[in-house]
Amino acid sequence: MHPMPSHGLITSSLQYGIVSRSFPFTGAVLRGYLDAAGSGGLGIGNPNTEFSPNVSACALGSDGGTAKIVWGFRNGEVAFTAANKAMDAGRRSAARFTRCKVEEQHFGVVLHAIWDGTNAVSAGGDGRVKLWDATPQCVWTSECHAPDKCVKVASALNKDIIAAAMRSGDIIVWSPVGPTSVQKISIPCPIRGEEANRQVSGLFIDNSALLVTYTDSHLFYRFDVDFSTDSVQVSHFGDPALGAITCCFPSFADQPEEHSLVITGTQLGCVGIYAWADKNQDLPVHKFEAYEDGASVTALAWNGVTLATGCARGTTKAWDALTLELLRVWATPIPRKRATPTLMDALNAEDPKVRQILLGADRETMFVAVGDRVMAFRAGPVPKGGALKVRGSPGKKRERTGTSKYHQQLEMNEEIVESRHLLQEESRYAQRAYGRAREQRAGLETLGLDEVEAVEYVLMLSREEAMERERQRPPIEEGVFEGDFDEVPAPAASRLSPSPPSSAPSPTEALWAPSPPSPRSLPPPRVPAHFPAMSSSASSRASVSPRAKSAWSTPLGGRSPVPSPGTSFASSNSRVMPSANEDMDDDLRFAIELSLAEARSRAADL
Structure with missing residues (x-):
C-alpha cells in the first residue's frame, strides 16, 4: 500500500x-490492474484472469504521479513497472514493463525488495543482494552466502550503506x-540457543546504526x-513485562536538536516508547496498554501529532502523540457474515488483522489495510451538535433500534472465525515451548x-x-569426655565419672553404644537417663591399654546392627548373642562378652 x-x-x-x-474516499477503483505479466493495465480488472502466481516479492513507490513497482519472482527474476499518470481516471495508464537480463537475475527465489529513491534493492535465496538503477540494470551484486538465505534488506544509499538479514539471524x-x-x-545473531527463533522481523538503518527486531x-x-x-557495539532495549515485540516503528531524527524514538507493539496488546539515543536506558520511557x-x-504509525495502532482483531x-490520550476507535471494516460459517468458510476466511497503517503528510488522512480491505479516514470539522444528522422526515427523530434476533449468534460465530488465527499463533508458540520436552523424552x-x-x-x-x-574415608578416633554428658541430666547413681585417659569404655557402655555418627551431621553421643549403674569390679576388669581402639571408633558399615540407646532388656536373664558375621572385629566382640559377664554378676548378687 502506497x-x-x-x-x-x-x-x-x-x-x-x-x-x-x-480513491478510497470516493470508493472508486480504476479499471485495469498493473500486473507482473506486462499487460500494462489493459485488462478488464478481473484478478481471476489477470494474475501472475509466481510473484514472491513486490515493492511500491512513486515519483510524482508516476507509480513505480519492482517485482521479484520465484525463479530469481526481477522486473520493473513504471506507470505514468497512474491515477488518471479518464484513460488507461500507459505502463512500461521491463525484465532484468538473464545473467543479472538471482539464482534463487527473490525474498525481499525495496525502493530507495530511484534505485531498488533485492535480496534472494541464493544469499546475494543486488542493487538496481532506473534503467533497470544491476550495478552491484554482493558475494554469495549460500546455503544461508537473505530474507530481508535495508538501505541508506545517501549514507552509502546496505544491510541484509540472513535466515540464520546474522546481519x-x-x-x-x-x-x-x-x-x-558481519554481525552474528545475538540470540543464543538451539530452539530460539532467530527470524528477523524488522531491519532499519539510522546513519551507521542498525535497528533489528527478532520474532x-x-x-x-x-x-x-x-x-x-x-x-560493532551491541545494545538492546525491551521490557519482558510487555511481551514479545510484534511490530516496530522507528522515528529517526534528521536534525541534531531532534530526538529519535522507537515505538514497539507487543503480543500482549501493549505499546512501548523508547529513547533511541540513550543506550543506558533499555526500558521504555513510556508504556501503556492499547488493547484491554x-x-x-x-501495525503502528506516528507523525509527531497522532499515534495510530492496529491489532490482530482488526481494531x-x-x-x-503527546499525552497518549485515546482519540478515536475504528472497528474492523470486514463485514460480519449473515449466516453461520461453515468449515469451508472458516478455512477460506481472510486474516482480520491490521496489516499496515499510513498517515498522510497533511496530517489529516489515514489509510489502514485490514485483511484484504482498505479503510480510509480524513479529519474534518465537527458539525454543530457533535454528530451528523440522520436523514428522514422533518420533525421525526430516527433512532437506531437493536439488531436482529440472530445478532448474538452471528457475533459469536464471527468471534470464532477471528480467533482462529490467534489460536494458530498460540499453537506455534506452544510447539516451540514443548520442543525441548519432546527432545528430552526422545533421548530417554x-x-x-x-x-x-x-x-x-x-x-x-x-x-x-x-x-x-x-x-x-579414614576412620576417625573418638573418645568419651566429660563435656559429652553435660547437656543430659541423669540421676546421681547413673552418672559416670570421668575416666582417666588410660581407661577403655566399660562393658555396659560398649553394649549400649549407638552407631558411629557422621562427624559432619550428628552431635556427640550422650548417655541416656536410664543408663544402668556400673559396678567397680566390672569397671576394673574393663581396663585396657590406653592405645586400644574404642568400640565407637570402629565403623559398623555392613555389620549387624547394635541395640540403640532407647532399647531395654526384658529381663536380666536375656541373652544377647554376638553376630555370626565374620567381619566383626575382636574389640567389639570383647566388649559384648564383658557386658554379658557384667549382667550375670548383677543377677548373681540379686
Whole structure:
C-alpha cells in the first residue's frame, strides 16, 4: 500500500501478482490492474484472469504521479513497472514493463525488495543482494552466502550503506556500495540457543546504526557499526513485562536538536516508547496498554501529532502523540457474515488483522489495510451538535433500534472465525515451548528409560558415590569426655565419672553404644537417663591399654546392627548373642562378652 497524489492509493497483492489503483474516499477503483505479466493495465480488472502466481516479492513507490513497482519472482527474476499518470481516471495508464537480463537475475527465489529513491534493492535465496538503477540494470551484486538465505534488506544509499538479514539471524553490512572495493562487516545473531527463533522481523538503518527486531523476542537490538575499526557495539532495549515485540516503528531524527524514538507493539496488546539515543536506558520511557482484550499489536504509525495502532482483531485506534490520550476507535471494516460459517468458510476466511497503517503528510488522512480491505479516514470539522444528522422526515427523530434476533449468534460465530488465527499463533508458540520436552523424552526413549526410572537411576548413582566416599574415608578416633554428658541430666547413681585417659569404655557402655555418627551431621553421643549403674569390679576388669581402639571408633558399615540407646532388656536373664558375621572385629566382640559377664554378676548378687 502506497499513497498517491489527490488522496489516491495503490495496493498490491502477492497472491495474484497485481497492483490496483483506487480513491478510497470516493470508493472508486480504476479499471485495469498493473500486473507482473506486462499487460500494462489493459485488462478488464478481473484478478481471476489477470494474475501472475509466481510473484514472491513486490515493492511500491512513486515519483510524482508516476507509480513505480519492482517485482521479484520465484525463479530469481526481477522486473520493473513504471506507470505514468497512474491515477488518471479518464484513460488507461500507459505502463512500461521491463525484465532484468538473464545473467543479472538471482539464482534463487527473490525474498525481499525495496525502493530507495530511484534505485531498488533485492535480496534472494541464493544469499546475494543486488542493487538496481532506473534503467533497470544491476550495478552491484554482493558475494554469495549460500546455503544461508537473505530474507530481508535495508538501505541508506545517501549514507552509502546496505544491510541484509540472513535466515540464520546474522546481519551483514556493506559500505561503500559500488563497483569499487566494498567493505563488509558481519554481525552474528545475538540470540543464543538451539530452539530460539532467530527470524528477523524488522531491519532499519539510522546513519551507521542498525535497528533489528527478532520474532518471539521481547528485545530489539542496536548495532553501532564502525567501518574504520571494523568493530560493532551491541545494545538492546525491551521490557519482558510487555511481551514479545510484534511490530516496530522507528522515528529517526534528521536534525541534531531532534530526538529519535522507537515505538514497539507487543503480543500482549501493549505499546512501548523508547529513547533511541540513550543506550543506558533499555526500558521504555513510556508504556501503556492499547488493547484491554490482549489482542497483539500488528501495525503502528506516528507523525509527531497522532499515534495510530492496529491489532490482530482488526481494531484501529488513534492516540494523542503527546499525552497518549485515546482519540478515536475504528472497528474492523470486514463485514460480519449473515449466516453461520461453515468449515469451508472458516478455512477460506481472510486474516482480520491490521496489516499496515499510513498517515498522510497533511496530517489529516489515514489509510489502514485490514485483511484484504482498505479503510480510509480524513479529519474534518465537527458539525454543530457533535454528530451528523440522520436523514428522514422533518420533525421525526430516527433512532437506531437493536439488531436482529440472530445478532448474538452471528457475533459469536464471527468471534470464532477471528480467533482462529490467534489460536494458530498460540499453537506455534506452544510447539516451540514443548520442543525441548519432546527432545528430552526422545533421548530417554533411546536409553530405554522413562522419566521416573531416569530419576531413580540418578539417585542410585548418587547413593553409590556417597557410600564409596564413606568407605574411602579414614576412620576417625573418638573418645568419651566429660563435656559429652553435660547437656543430659541423669540421676546421681547413673552418672559416670570421668575416666582417666588410660581407661577403655566399660562393658555396659560398649553394649549400649549407638552407631558411629557422621562427624559432619550428628552431635556427640550422650548417655541416656536410664543408663544402668556400673559396678567397680566390672569397671576394673574393663581396663585396657590406653592405645586400644574404642568400640565407637570402629565403623559398623555392613555389620549387624547394635541395640540403640532407647532399647531395654526384658529381663536380666536375656541373652544377647554376638553376630555370626565374620567381619566383626575382636574389640567389639570383647566388649559384648564383658557386658554379658557384667549382667550375670548383677543377677548373681540379686
